[in-house]
Amino acid sequence: MLVLATFFPVPGSQRDAVTLDAFQDVKNPLTLEFFKASIDLADLIGMYIALSRIPGRGHSKCLTAGIGWGTAELILSRFLTIWVGAKGIEFNWRYIQMSFDANISMVQHIMTAALVWLWSRHDVKPSFYPVVAILAIIGVYKGLLIDIFTLASHIDPWTSLVIKLLITAFLGALTIRVYSTVA
Amino acid sequence: MWFDQGNELFDFCRTSFFAYLILALPIFVSISPTCLASKEFSAFRLQQFELHGSSYGTSGSLLNLETRILPGSPMVSSPRRCYVVRLVDLTVNMYKDLLTAQVAGIVIIVPADLSSISGEIRDQIQELEQAMLSDFTTVPVYFIQETQEVNQVYQTIKESAESLGAASSALQTLFHHVHGNGVQLVSSLGSPKVMSDAQILSIQGALIGTKASRSFPILISTHYDSMSPAAELSFGGDANGSGAVSLLELARVFSHLYSTRGTGAGSGAGGSKIGGRPPNSILFLMSGAGHFNYQGTQKYLEDQVDSSDQSDLQDTRLVVCLDSLTTNPEKLFVHVSRSIREGTMLNTFINNLKKAAAHLEPSFTVEVVQRKIRTENLLSWEHEKFHLKKINAITISSSESPSLVKSSMLDVKDNVDTENLAAKTRIVAEALAASLYNVTEVGTAFSGSLGVSDESVNSLLEFVTSQPRSAQLLAGKQNKFVQSLRNVLARYTHETSLFTMKPDKRDANLVFYDGTSGTIVAYDVKPAVFDLVLSLAIASYIGAVYLAIKNFSLIYDALSYKLSSISSNHTSTTNGTSGHSSKVKAQ
Incomplete structure (x- = not known):
């Protein structure tokens, strides 16, 4: 399962590269970033496929897919940086922050897995579908929004981390509420 | 049976996983590269x-240490402490203590x-430099030039030193240890090796006189290296840039006299009695490694005097060495090793020198120092060196004793007063010309553009x-600087040779x-206590996360309570919810 999940971000990152080329003429970096984040929507489909292939009950499906996905993302994006960077003689808070960030994104990934799983269910109340969709989309664009906010208001990385934590916790709580209706 | 073995293997792997981790982690850590x-x-x-x-000097080159700063922090005899100090703050006693x-x-x-x-600071630095060069130590000593970044690092160290030095209570000290920043300096230099192919080059240029045999040549000598x-x-502006410049300028001026053929043409002569090509040759010697007990001169003498075929130098009547001409602006000292007899060319030259000084620059004094x-x-x-080979020689210098200035890094170009140097060169040139032509009227030999000019001295x-x-830097086989020095000398003299x-x-x-030279890298580091505190913080964080996952059902119940109560009204799935939470707990 882990391996299965591991392979999904790879096409995603390739598509990232393609998008970079395709949108080279896009002058506004914000737009470019928006498109790049939108590519992550494809991850939702990937997550859906992953979930459909994992046998077992709901919660184990979600946990496996979420943790697997999160681990894969960690290895592909942060692992090398932390490994190389934190080994240096100089101490830098950046790597501690990065580790916290990884923890937060793990929660986010489990949340996404749960949301996608909920979407695939048929016994969710129809009124909850929009909530699930909105939560999933917010989850996708959350990183971008927080980054923009951080850049725009010049807040330090710690505050930005706390904001990220709070938002993720809030979204997570909402997800659990929806999840608890069906599980 | 196979299955059992497989199970055993699996068990072994599972139980010894941590053992593998312990084995593998150091490998991971050691192969991961260090950061930039x-x-x-x-x-x-x-x-x-x-x-x-x-x-002499230092044999140490290894530096990989946390730093302290001087003055301010206590001196601790520790093999792990490196001290950073400004040159202006360092005294000889501090250096010796270190x-x-x-x-x-x-x-x-x-x-x-x-x-x-x-x-005073200048004197202090010069004293320190002498102490450094006369001592030998295994402690690595480095010089870095002040830049903005260096100042930043210095400030960082200073702040941490101040916060540590003043802290009274142990808790405060601990806090500063955790909070403060340290700087670790790492040098890139390996252990120094002997330069086996080092060579010392001495350049000789000759202006050949009219006499068929080159008898009674005059040698003007100086060393060109600095220290x-x-x-x-x-x-080395004054020591011995001034000597080298003066020698080159003398060569330039006298080349005019020697360029005329026959006698009486007088193209280079302003004075009435001086003109034509002098009978005596002049040799110019620019020796290397003068700061190392005149090794270049030594070699030159061995080649010239001790060998039988070249006897030019043995006949010389006058050897004039030039050294540090601008230390004292208004003084010239003639250093001799024994009393000068009347009637020798040496005596004449010294008298001429005094006359020339009196004629050209009345404020200058010329003194003879015997030692x-x-x-x-x-x-000194x-x-x-010449005297030891039984050759009459003098040194003209503006310092009375082998001075402190001789090997200082303060001795840059700005240290040298060009006009003063030119004036002194003029005196020497006039005295030399008078001695060459053996005239009594001193001080009128050169005039106008043919004389010593300030611009030429400056360039x-x-x-x-x-x-x-x-000398180390010029010790290469085909050193560019020595080559170009030779080229300059070759422009003014008839022939040059390299020793x-x-x-x-x-x-x-x-x-x-x-x-x-090498590079020193400064890393901002945290003290060891900080690592400990950080490890504790991380451990407690991981513990908190573990507890949160362990008791996730509590969080789950708290969050889903309302909803489940609402939903229980409609679909009665309370049962399922509690069932799930127990499963999460199991995980």
Whole structure:
């Protein structure tokens, strides 16, 4: 399962590269970033496929897919940086922050897995579908929004981390509420 | 059976997983590369050389240490402490204390503008430099030039030192340890090696007189190298840039006299009695490694005097060495090793020198200083080398004794007063001309554009002080600077030749070591206590996360309570919810 999940971000990152080329003429970096984040929507489909292939009950499906996905993302994006960077003689808070960030994104990934799983269910109340969709989309664009906010208001990385934590916790709580209706 | 074995293997793997982790982690850690440096400075190591079998300078080059700062922090005899100090703050006593305390390293910050230092601090620095060069130590000593980044690092160290020094309670100290920043300096230099292919080059240029045999030549000698604790920072304006410039200027001026053929043409002569090509030849010698007991001169003498076929020099009546001409602006000292007899050319020359000084610059004084040679191993003036070979020689210098200025990095180009140097060169030129033509009227030989000019002296000085001339740096086989020096001399003289001294492999008088410069990298580091505190914090965080996952059902119930109560009204799935939470708990 882990391996299965591991392979999904790879096409995603390739598509990232393609998008970079395709949108080279896009002058506004914000737009470019928006498109790049939108590519992550494809991850939702990937997550859906992953979930459909994992046998077992709901919660184990979600946990496996979420943790697997999160681990894969960690290895592909942060692992090398932390490994190389934190080994240096100089101490830098950046790597501690990065580790916290990884923890937060793990929660986010489990949340996404749960949301996608909920979407695939048929016994969710129809009124909850929009909530699930909105939560999933917010989850996708959350990183971008927080980054923009951080850049725009010049807040330090710690505050930005706390904001990220709070938002993720809030979204997570909402997800659990929806999840608890069906599980 | 196979299945059982498989199970056993699996069990083994599972139980010994942590053992593997312990085995694998150090490997991971060791193969991971270190991060790039935040700040890099070029650093110059204190000179290291051996002269006549005894070592001078430092043999240390390794530096990988946390730093303290001086003055301010207590001196601790610790093999893990490196001290950073500004050159202007360092005194000889402090330096000696550091060496006796066997600290792990000294890094000295050299001010960017050396020429502005004056007064007591200047004396103090020069005294310190002498102490550094006369001592031998294994403590690595580095010089770095002051830049913005260096100042930043210095401030960081200073702040941490201040916060530590003043802290009274143990708790406060601990807090500062955790909170404060340290700086770790790492030098890139390996252990210094002997420069086995070092050679010392001496250049001789000759202006050939009218006499068929080159009898009674006059030798003008100076050494062109410079010296300071840091090889790359020794520009040697006064010692002995001034001597080299003066010699080149003399060569230029006299080349006019020697360019005329026959007698009476007088193209280079302003005075009535002086004209035509003089009968005597003039030899110009620019010797290397003068700061190392005149090794270049030594080699030249061995080649010239001891060999039987070249006897030019044995007939010489006059050897004039030029050294540090601008230390005292209004004084010229003539250093001799024994009393001068009446009637010799040497005597005439000194008299002419006095007359020329009186005629050209009445405020200048010329004094004769007689001084016996103390030891052969440490001569104070260049003429003593000639004297030891029974050749009459004098040294003209503006310092009364072998001065402190001679090997200082403060001795940059701005240290030299060009006009003063030109005036002194003019005096020497006039005295020399009068001695050559044996006339009594002194001081009118050169005039106008044919004489010593300030511009020419200035441009020569600029050329000579354009790069550090430490003997180590010029010891290469085809050194560019020595080549161009020879070219300049060749322009003014009829022939030039190069004398090469290669140190004897087995019994070397002079041994140079490489590794004069490298880079020092400054890392911002946290003290060890900080690591401990951080580890504890991370452990408690992980513990908190573990507890949160372990008791996730509580969070789950708290969050889903309302909803489940609402939904229980509609679909009665309360049962399922509680069932799920128990499963999460199990995980």
